[in-house]
Amino acid sequence: MTGKAIVNLIRKLKEKGMGSDEILAIIEYVETHDPKEQET
Numbered sequence: 001m002t003g004k005a006i007v008n009l010i011r012k013l014k015e016k017g018m019g020s021d022e023i024l025a026i027i028e029y030v031e032t033h034d035p036k037e038q039e040t
Helices: 003-015 020-030
Strands: none
Touching: 003 020
16 A cells, blocks of 8 residues: 555544554554455
């Protein structure tokens, strides 16, 4: 993700009432997991 995309995502999720810790966890997951990975 670009910096701009991350900022836009944070703004949108905060508008929906999501907390900073949850947002950071989502961004970390998106940036560190291969899309082909499947969680069990």
